[in-house]
Amino acid sequence: MHCKTEGIVLSNAGYNDKYVITHVFTRSFGRISYLLPKTRGRRSRINPALFSPLSILNLEVEHLPLREIQRLKEADRQTLLYDIGSDLTKVSLTFFLSEFLSKVLRETDNNELLFDYLKQAVEVLEETKTGLANFHLTFVLGLTRFLGIYPNLENYTQGCCFDMLNGEFTSRTPAHAYYLRERESAFLNQLSRINFSNMHLFVLSRNDRNLIIDRMLTYYRLHLYDFQPIKSLDVLRELF
Incomplete structure (x- = not known):
């Protein structure tokens, strides 16, 4: 089932040579794990650079209830977070929130x-x-x-x-x-x-x-x- 939803990136974890697992809290499904390519292919609509912690994204996903790791179809940035990525204080708070939410928000x-x-x-x-x-x-x-x-x-x-x-x-x-x-x-x-x-x-x-x-x-x-x-x-x- 293809769906559109908003998502906030919580964290990323290694998976294999081609993919990482990105943990996202979505408006429609709660916390979900998605397969994220490490590099952007020529025809890919997924830019892995968008998936930094706390990024707010518009997502199109393939969601199957029994699948442990879901698939991303499209992603684009909803809000430009310039200070969060550059200001030292905000970067430190981002690290804390990312780790804290990853431990608190379960499936x-x-x-x-x-x-x-x-x-x-x-x-x-x-x-x-x-x-x-x-x-x-x-x-x-x-x-x-x-x-x-x-x-x-x-x-x-x-x-x-x-x-x-x-x-x-x-x-x-x-x-x-x-x-x-x-x-x-x-x-x-x-x-x-x-x-x-x-x-x-x-x-x-x-x-x-x-x-x-x-x-x-x-x-x-x-x-x-x-x-x-x-x-x-x-x-x-x-x-x-």
Whole structure:
């Protein structure tokens, strides 16, 4: 079945001498693996140079439900991402998002709301000129809404702690080790109001950002199966 859909490139992996596997999150089918030629043939309508991480593409694909690796028929760039490919800060954030999303987004059915969130995030990353230090915090927290693991952040009171296993604030110290203490819980309450339009207003130190992203990733690890450490995070620790 031939279909047209939008796609956001997550990552690429080696396959053989002629092809790589490109992992793409599509509007119509969710995360899909496609066979991508390493070089562009004379008659080919697929330019492998388009498939860099976070590229937003218009795709024509051959989609068979039982096929493990689907086939690409045509691809063209929907949005020119100049800064993402050239600005050092944005390149570093792209590496992080690519690795993070590759671990978080599994083989799923289509989810148009999730696709729209990812597309918005890529466009914000491309267009924003300053104040990107909190971008990864904003993105990681916001993504929980679309993965079904968004914490209950409505019942914060001063001095309480956040139970990461149950995803809620509590006035009692949990019997397990996975909770945020008073200061960390206050950070989470503050960040509950963060979004892409106001993220530049949140003034945080490097140590605070590193603490927050560490706790966020622990939360993901508790609620998502087989969530592995993010190697590219070390670059962001130094950058921000």
